[in-house]
Each structure stands twice: as C-alpha cells, then as structure tokens.
Amino acid sequence: MPKEESFAVNRIKSVGFALRGALLLIKTEASIKIQVFLAIAVTIAGFYYEISTTEWIFQIFAVSLVVGIEGANTAIEKICDFIHPDFDERIGFIKDVAAGAVMLVSIGAIIVGCIIYLPKIF
Numbered sequence: 001m002p003k004e005e006s007f008a009v010n011r012i013k014s015v016g017f018a019l020r021g022a023l024l025l026i027k028t029e030a031s032i033k034i035q036v037f038l039a040i041a042v043t044i045a046g047f048y049y050e051i052s053t054t055e056w057i058f059q060i061f062a063v064s065l066v067v068g069i070e071g072a073n074t075a076i077e078k079i080c081d082f083i084h085p086d087f088d089e090r091i092g093f094i095k096d097v098a099a100g101a102v103m104l105v106s107i108g109a110i111i112v113g114c115i116i117y118l119p120k121i122f
C-alpha cells in the first residue's frame with residue numbers, strides 16, 4: 001500500500017501542479033499570451049494614473065477573471081480534442097459555449113477598463 005502523505009504535503013504538491021498548469025498555459029496558448037501582455041499593460045497604467053484602491057480591486061478582479069476563464073476554456077478544448085478529435089456538432093457547441101464565456105468576461109473587463117481610464121485620459 002502506498003505511504004499516506006500528510007495533508008500539508010498533498011496541498012503543497014497540488015500548488016506545484018497548479019503552478020505547472022499556469023506556466024504551461026502561458027507557454028503554449030497564444031490568447032493567454034495576449035491577455036498576460038494586456039494584464040501587464042493595465043498594471044503599468046494603474047501605477048501611471050495612480051488609480052484608487054477600489055479601481056485596483058476591480059482591475060485585478062477583471063484581469064484574473066479573464067485569464068482564469070481562458071484557462072478553463074483551454075482545458076475544455078483539450079478535453080474535447082482528446083475525447084473526440086473528429087468533427088462533431090456537439091463538440092463544436094461545447095467549444096463555442098466555452099469561447100463565449102471568455103468573450104463575455106472580456107467584454108466586462110473592457111467596460112471596467114473604460115470606466116477607470118477614459119475619464120483619466122480625456
């Protein structure tokens with residue numbers, strides 16, 4: 001029987017797997033690369049325009065939501081390609097819905113960005 005590991009060791013291992021997943025995502029997915037670039041750009045803009053604590057909270061929340069949902073979308077795409085590599089309308093539907101979720105949170109993030117920065121720029 002395998003030796004039982006402590007709760008703490010298991011948690012640390014899980015964090016390691018999650019970090020590896022985040023790195024894989026950034027390394028392999030073009031859309032995540034763009035989102036990470038935009039996240040860095042708005043972070044610089046946040047410091048430049050000295051946005052308030054509340055604005056930082058909304059900005060960080062919006063950026064994390066987009067990147068997080070994009071990660072889930074990538075995982076769904078990979079599962080689809082693994083379980084059913086051939087063309088199937090149902091796979092198309094699943095992938096479209098997952099992509100739609102990314103689009104919805106992205107629209108929200110763009111609106112948050114406009115509310116924060118438009119009054120500061122113009």
Ligand SMILES: Nc1ncnc2c1ncn2[C@@H]1O[C@H](COP(=O)(O)OP(=O)(O)OP(=O)(O)O)[C@@H](O)[C@H]1O
Nearest residue numbers: 031077084085086087088089091092093095096099
């Ligand atoms: N096996 C399939 N069966 C039916 N339609 C599919 C299939 N694979 C992809 N599609 C259609 O093509 C679209 C794009 O799918 P794809 O897996 O290429 O994702 P993508 O948007 O190019 O993802 P990314 O660029 O993030 O890797 C899907 O939203 C879906 O409409």
